[in-house]
Amino acid sequence: DDLSLSHPGHLADGFVRVRGARENNLRNVDVDVPRDSIVAFTGVSGSGKSSLAFGTIYAEAQRRYFESVAPYARRLIQQGHNPKVEMISGLPPAVALQQRRGAPSSRSTVGTVTTLSNSLRMLFSRAGTYPAGAEQLDSDAFSPNTAAGACSECHGLGVAHTVSEESLVPDANLTIREGAIAAWPGAWQGKNLRDILSHLGYDVDVPWRKLPRKQRDWILFTDEQPVVEVTPERDRVAKPYKGRFWSAKSYVLHTLADSQSAAMRERVLAFMESGPCPRCGGTGLRAEALAVTFAGRTIADLNAAPMVELAEIIRPTAGLKEAGTASRRQSSGEDNEVAVAITADLLHRITVLLDLGLGYLALGRATPTLSPGEMQRLRIATQLRSGLFGVIYVLDEPSAGLHPADAEPLLAVLDQLKASGNSVFVVEHNMDVVRRADWLVDVGPRAGEGGGEVLYSGPVAGLAAIEESVTRPFLFDDGGSTSGGTSDGGTAPRAAQVREPDGWLELAGISRHNLKDLDARFPLGVLTAVTGVSGSGKSTLVTHVLGEVVGSGLKNQAPQPAEPDDAGPATALSVGPVNGAERIHRLVTVDQKPIGRTPRSNLATYTGLFDAVRKEFAATEQARARGFGAGRFSFNVAGGRCETCQGEGFVAVELLFLPGSYGPCPVCDGSRYNPETLEVTYRGKNVAEVLRLTVDAATGFLADIPAAARSLKSLGDVGLGYLRLGQPATELSGGEAQRIKLATELQRAQRGHTLYLLDEPTTGLHPADVELLMAQLHGLVDSGNTVVVVEHEMAVVAAADWVIDLGPSGGDAGGRIVAAGTAASVARSRHSRTAPYLAAALP
Ligand code: ADP
Ligand code: ADP
Ligand code: ZN
Ligand code: ZN
Secondary structure (H helix, E strand, O other), X not given: OOHHHHOHHHOOOOEEEEEEEOOOOOOOEEEEEEOOOEXXXXXXXXXXXXXXXXXXXXXXXXXXXXXXXXXXXHOOOOOOOOOOEEEEEOOOOEXXXXXXXXXXXXXXXXXXXXXXXXXXXHHXXXXXXXXXXXXXXXXXXXXXXXXXXXOOOOOOOOEEEEOOXXXXXXXXXXXXXXXXXXXXOOHHHHHHHHHHHHHOOOOOOOEHHHOOHHHHHHHHHOOOOOEEEEOOOOOOOOOOEEEEOXXXXXXXXXXXXXXXXXXXXXXXXXXXXXXXXXXXXXOOEOHHHHXXXXXXXXXXXXXXXXXXXXXXXXXXXXXXXXXXXXXXXXXXOOOEHHHHHHHHHHHHHHHHHHHOOOOOOEXXXXXXXXXXXXXXXXXXXXXXXXXOOOOEEEEEOOOOOOOHHHHHHHHHHHHHHHHOOOEEEEEOOOHHHHHOOOEEEEEEOOOHHHOOEEEEEEOHHHHHHOOOOOOHHHHOOOOOOOOOOOOOOOOOOOOOOOOOOOOEEEEEEEEEOOEEEEEEEEEOOOEEEEEOOOOOOHHHHHHHHHHHHHHHHOOOOOOOOOOOOOOOHHHOOEOOOXXXXXXXXXXEEEOOOOOOOOOOOEHHHHHOHHHHHHHHHHOOHHHHHHOOOHHHHOOOOOOOEOOOOOOOOEEEEEEOOEEEEEEEOOOOOOOOEOHHHHHOOEOOEXXXXXXXXXHHHHHHHOOOOHHHHHHHHHHHHOOOOOOEOOOEHXXXXXXXXXXHHHHHHHHOOOOOOEEEEEEOOOOOOOXXXXXXXXXXXXXXXXXOOEEEEEOOOHHHHHOOXXXXXXXXXXXXXXXXEEXXXXXXXXXXXXXXXXXXXXXXXXX
């Protein structure tokens, strides 16, 4: 038995010892990893790094913690799973900081997740400047999320929904009969309202814009609700009835407030304009709270200020040497000891966030609008203050989203976590971070079944001797420190020479977020990399602006909605003249969002290859004899699937005192199908067995089905040969999802004139996988398309035909194009913070 568990203070020899790990693809792995160190886990995507660091070490720590919790309390804690491992000794408790987006509906902000908002409210409550005679307020009164603080008009949301003639009547050329009042309900209800109007003497057959202003206003905005007896027009069967009139405005407001149906509320919202609440000016706070200031600013002002500015505002107070004593009666407590203590603490904590390159964020920024990398760095910074020691922090690529200029401070923060007595385990692809680790665990050599072994575990330099490591050439690419091995890694594949653009897409006067009246031009027919420090505006320019401008110009394509955006109208997109967009016929955004949110979607269904496979099954003699069509081989509809689990392959297991967990379906044994369906075979395998094949195995097996073969080849080309066809979407990493999307794109006939947008495509990818990805992107360009990537990985930037560098810094100190041109010319720019790193990556 593991004695060290109950005595974490006496963990014998400073190592976490893992024996017999078999989670996912791990092949009975034994490995010893030092505690109180920074340990990097490396290996190609799919090699098993996460299965070891998160799936085994972290999961086991969680499980033990869970076991030690009283049964009734366990129900409150979400249980992880039991990792497949024989034994782990020397294991302290673990905290995982993974890259996950906050729930999109949540009200959480940068200030709430870092708890900086609490301190700021305390500052205003205890040390703000109050108007003469005003009572000192409780700190709750400064929060829009409490009953005490919320504006009574908008309930703290800061947003008001209003209606206008434009929002209610989108097309003024229509008549009322033709549906000019789009906000009204459809079907018979709408007809009733029209009949009432006509009965009241309004002309429902002239274009809306020809009606007199007074009439239009009454129809849209009146609160009157006359009840009239109406004889339905044109409908001789219907009897006369009493009808009540609702103006468009009262109908919309009533539906929004009282309708039980979310779909109805959603529908009417589309006919409203949302803007800042007029009562609280969009702050969500009450007037009493907004009357209190600190350094001449309201708490709403400070919430909206980027943290770099906030730091400067509170710095003078934090540095006060002679603070007065706090007294309840003074109207201002700005220079008393409480103010000094709170501001000093705030400043200290904000400085960590500035060091992590997040100074452009404001405390009020909603977390759903943050990138996963920004979110994780916020959490890391918050942990520094937690006071925990003796724990293992397990991090997932903490460098994601970081410009090379910001890697140094991140390392300093990891060092600090270690210095406070913790272990820091990072799954990481950024070789600059890996080089600085105390210990390296390299997993591989390849992905999936070709990986799952620990190739090396020891101090970083020792990897140089491991021939079969795919990581080795990238880690020692200067050649000097390796043990004589030749090095060919570290540079992404490039075109033979820099390509010449065959046209330009020009946008003028772009304003959005921190882009202010920016002119930008993108070369067509080449690969462009957009660079800049975190917060400089790269995603805004590429995903929001380019995506929306080009997307909205394409008639044949549904608009691709941007990220959820709670920022309101202040950051609405505005663009002046656009030139060259007609040269783009299609827009494709390849992002890292999941390909599906349920286990019902998988690789095979997403790429469409499963359709071809099901048809092939239906065409077998066995299937035809039984009358089975292609639908019979779907696990998503009744017929062929197992009805016990409804084709999911697993069922929820209810355990007394334990939260529900999942187990394989006892009836179909996880195969998802009923026995009759499984009797049908194609070349000796039933449909469940085909879904269990990896892409590599299926490439041979399904070679005769052209549609499937095309998909499989594309998947193999982007390095996903190790995935199983039926692997549920929920088990795929963001990087895997992204490459599946890219592969699906590649399998289509090459059409040219497509614009591909990618935001940090290398996140989660080992440098070896980056090479595969880049080869594909260059292939797209070679067949006449345009590719624009947001990127921090300098090897990728160096291989681009054109570089647009934004900056110089983040937030309001960014948003400008600092340099644009070939990689070689941008590398020579004297103002670009990217230039020195790019210069180092150029051959
Ligand atoms: P890495 O972190 O190195 O990218 P992972 O540990 O995530 O690799 O994956 C290792 C292997 O296990 C891959 O083949 C992957 O597809 C598979 N895998 C990952 N998660 C699951 C899961 N929840 N269920 C089954 N297989 C999984
Ligand atoms: P990058 O991609 O270079 O890291 P972003 O385009 O994400 O930069 O951000 C540029 C600026 O715009 C930053 O100041 C950021 O805080 C702001 N910003 C980005 N997204 C939003 C949003 N949804 N709401 C408000 N501000 C935003
Ligand atoms: Zn309000
Ligand atoms: Zn079943």
